[in-house]
Amino acid sequence: MTATLTVDGLKVAIGAANVLRGASLEVQPGEVRGLVGESGAGKSMLGRAVLGLLPSNATITSGRIAFEGRDLLAMAEAERRGLLGRRIALIPQDPMTSLNPVKRIGAQIGNLLRHHLDLSKRAALARAAELLTEVAIREPERVLALYPHEISGGMRQRVLIAMAFACDPALVIADEPTTALDVTVQRQVLQLVERLRLRYGSAVLFVTHDLGVVAKICRSMTVLHAGRVLEEGETANVLTRPRHAYTRALLAATPRADRPAEALRPVPPALIEQLWSEAYRLDDVAVVGAA
Amino acid sequence: MRWGELIRRFVLIPPTLFGVAVIVFVLLRVVPGDPIAMMIPPGASEADIGRLRALYGLDQPILQQFATWLGQVASGDFGRSISVRQNVLELLLARLPATIELALLATMIAVLFGVFAALIGILLRGRRAEWIVDGGIGMLLAIPDFLWALILLLLFGVLIPLLPISGRIDPEIDLSLRSNFYLIESVLTGRFDIAFALLHHMILPALALALPFAALVARLLKASLAEAEDQDYAQIARARGYSRPDILLHEVFPNALIPTVALGGVQVTLLLGGTVLVERIFSYEGIGNMAIDAVINRDFPLIQGLVLTFAVLFIALNLVVDLVVTMLDPRLRHG
Numbered sequence: 177m178t179a180t181l182t183v184d185g186l187k188v189a190i191g192a193a194n195v196l197r198g199a200s201l202e203v204q205p206g207e208v209r210g211l212v213g214e215s216g217a218g219k220s221m222l223g224r225a226v227l228g229l230l231p232s233n234a235t236i237t238s239g240r241i242a243f244e245g246r247d248l249l250a251m252a253e254a255e256r257r258g259l260l261g262r263r264i265a266l267i268p269q270d271p272m273t274s275l276n277p278v279k280r281i282g283a284q285i286g287n288l289l290r291h292h293l294d295l296s297k298r299a300a301l302a303r304a305a306e307l308l309t310e311v312a313i314r315e316p317e318r319v320l321a322l323y324p325h326e327i328s329g330g331m332r333q334r335v336l337i338a339m340a341f342a343c344d345p346a347l348v349i350a351d352e353p354t355t356a357l358d359v360t361v362q363r364q365v366l367q368l369v370e371r372l373r374l375r376y377g378s379a380v381l382f383v384t385h386d387l388g389v390v391a392k393i394c395r396s397m398t399v400l401h402a403g404r405v406l407e408e409g410e411t412a413n414v415l416t417r418p419r420h421a422y423t424r425a426l427l428a429a430t431p432r433a434d435r436p437a438e439a440l441r442p443v444p445p446a447l448i449e450q451l452w453s454e455a456y457r458l459d460d461v462a463v464v465g466a467a
Numbered sequence: 468m469r470w471g472e473l474i475r476r477f478v479l480i481p482p483t484l485f486g487v488a489v490i491v492f493v494l495l496r497v498v499p500g501d502p503i504a505m506m507i508p509p510g511a512s513e514a515d516i517g518r519l520r521a522l523y524g525l526d527q528p529i530l531q532q533f534a535t536w537l538g539q540v541a542s543g544d545f546g547r548s549i550s551v552r553q554n555v556l557e558l559l560l561a562r563l564p565a566t567i568e569l570a571l572l573a574t575m576i577a578v579l580f581g582v583f584a585a586l587i588g589i590l591l592r593g594r595r596a597e598w599i600v601d602g603g604i605g606m607l608l609a610i611p612d613f614l615w616a617l618i619l620l621l622l623f624g625v626l627i628p629l630l631p632i633s634g635r636i637d638p639e640i641d642l643s644l645r646s647n648f649y650l651i652e653s654v655l656t657g658r659f660d661i662a663f664a665l666l667h668h669m670i671l672p673a674l675a676l677a678l679p680f681a682a683l684v685a686r687l688l689k690a691s692l693a694e695a696e697d698q699d700y701a702q703i704a705r706a707r708g709y710s711r712p713d714i715l716l717h718e719v720f721p722n723a724l725i726p727t728v729a730l731g732g733v734q735v736t737l738l739l740g741g742t743v744l745v746e747r748i749f750s751y752e753g754i755g756n757m758a759i760d761a762v763i764n765r766d767f768p769l770i771q772g773l774v775l776t777f778a779v780l781f782i783a784l785n786l787v788v789d790l791v792v793t794m795l796d797p798r799l800r801h802g
């Protein structure tokens with residue numbers, strides 16, 4: 177089986193700084209992989225490299241990025257643009273700045289659909305309304321006519337999730353999609369991502385600081401440190417039997433209710449199982465309407 | 468701009484105009500030189516001068532003069548011009564359309580050039596050729612409109628005499644138009660021969676006014692485009708498979724337009740101010756040209772009328788700019 181995403185020995189430099197120093201990872205079809213590491217480890221750079229969003233002063237000095245076996249770095253610009261937004265999608269970090277402030281929600285989703293799929297204006301809007309329903313937004317027709325500033329942050333993130341899954345992607349890269357949201361909304365957003373990726377069969381590369389989130393929704397995980405992969409594997413294995421001191425330190429730094437933050441104790445498998453099953457109780461996703 | 472704000476702005480117009488009126492009125496009478504001194508023949512007797520002063524009410528105390536004038540203005544009477552000996556309001560209404568048409572044409576040219584230059588500049592962003600665009604814009608900005616007027620006049624009027632260098636239209640052309648908006652009316656009524664003859668005369672002064680303003684528009688818009696392109700929503704559009712020209716046009720441009728219109732629109736007042744010298748240089752019969760004569764002749768009623776006219780134009784312009792910005796920015800529309 178071809179991996180959905182293969183990153184192989186990726187090196188990225190910004191000026192004299194090597195932000196990725198030979199990072200490798202694979203995401204299999206339908207897999208949800210957590211990408212964790214401290215701030216500055218290079219998680220976002222890795223995601224951005226896949227999406228072609230590296231800052232203009234960054235250069236890929238070596239390595240390979242392949243999507244479904246096809247080399248993204250070597251392929252023609254037009255071919256890559258055909259994949260981006262359609263087969264490879266993004267859920268951005270900050271819903272407040274990620275929508276165009278002067279365009280209606282309907283126009284933003286509709287344009288994306290028409291850009292990648294051969295749809296009429298009317299069909300695109302109908303599909304957009306359907307997508308909003310899928311992310312549990314009430315009165316979708318009304319929301320389509322609104323501007324981003326007229327809806328809440330949680331709603332905006334739902335819109336962005338709808339846009340990520342709009343064209344049936346094989347891979348969704350989510351870069352800390354919940355850090356800008358408050359805790360209750362965070363949970364709903366995670367459940368939505370979970371629901372939609374199951375529906376569309378998409379693989380997800382989930383970038384996060386939050387090991388709790390990883391334990392909940394990621395089957396596998398990759399630990400990045402200073403631009404290199406330290407450890408990777410099944411989430412349950414990595415979290416319960418971390419092989420690397422750095423991973424143990426990360427675990428220790430994650431506050432949990434059942435122990436003080438500093439104790440270097442592996443997460444009990446029972447807890448992970450509990451978190452894991454909780455993530456699949458998806459029927460309690462709240463339905464929201466425009467404020 | 469919401470309704471409340473709009474009403475507030477309208478309520479503020481009369482006091483603003485009143486303030487302007489006070490300032491001009493007092494300044495004119497405090498600064499040395501008066502219209503009588505300009506019109507009397509050499510050797511006139513003190514008694515004659517006194518009689519003339521009395522005739523124009525200049526022998527009264529300033530406060531008294533102001534009250535009289537204000538009362539007249541309130542009833543639509545701006546008095547008689549001392550130097551031209553005609554009704555000031557009629558003079559203004561006859562000349563104002565010429566200036567408005569010139570300013571509109573100049574603004575259109577400037578926006579066309581400015582937007583084009585900004586788009587070229589942003590497409591070249593980060594490349595060496597970007598410096599050529601920035602340099603060109605800087606150069607255009609550094610030369611003021613009246614200097615452009617002289618350069619253009621020498622270039623296309625004298626050196627290569629392609630275009631007429633004075634007036635609004637050839638006197639022998641039979642206009643027989645109903646309004647004083649010659650260009651607008653001739654275009655609307657399909658009399659393109661006249662429109663063409665008018666444009667022939669207007670193009671040089673309009674260019675002189677337009678070039679520095681075009682540079683201003685280009686610089687503002689290019690900076691706004693660059694800023695908007697760095698925003699998250701524009702970056703994310705790249706990851707959705709849109710090409711850069713697509714993103715610049717559809718995502719970035721509508722956003723960049725807002726600060727450009729807000730900051731640049733108000734600068735049209737500079738262009739209007741520029742008509743004074745440029746109209747003079749091209750002997751164009753607008754209110755700018757008239758203002759210079761009025762000042763030379765210390766024609767108090769005419770100067771007062773002209774200043775109020777410019778003030779009304781500036782206020783109207785600011786209102787229009789605010790309305791356009793509100794139309795462009797949904798965040799302002801809904802509060």
Ligand SMILES: Nc1ncnc2c1ncn2[C@@H]1O[C@H](COP(=O)(O)OP(=O)(O)OP(=O)(O)O)[C@@H](O)[C@H]1O
Nearest residue numbers: 190195213214215216217218219220221222231385
């Ligand atoms: N535009 C930039 N110019 C220069 N260096 C940058 C730029 N963006 C990021 N870096 C550097 O690249 C490195 C990796 O950054 P990256 O954003 O990938 O970290 P991260 O793992 O996503 O961190 P965080 O958890 O804080 O988001 C960091 O050392 C950072 O300082």
Ligand SMILES: [Mg+2]
Nearest residue numbers: 219220221351
């Ligand atoms: Mg990051």
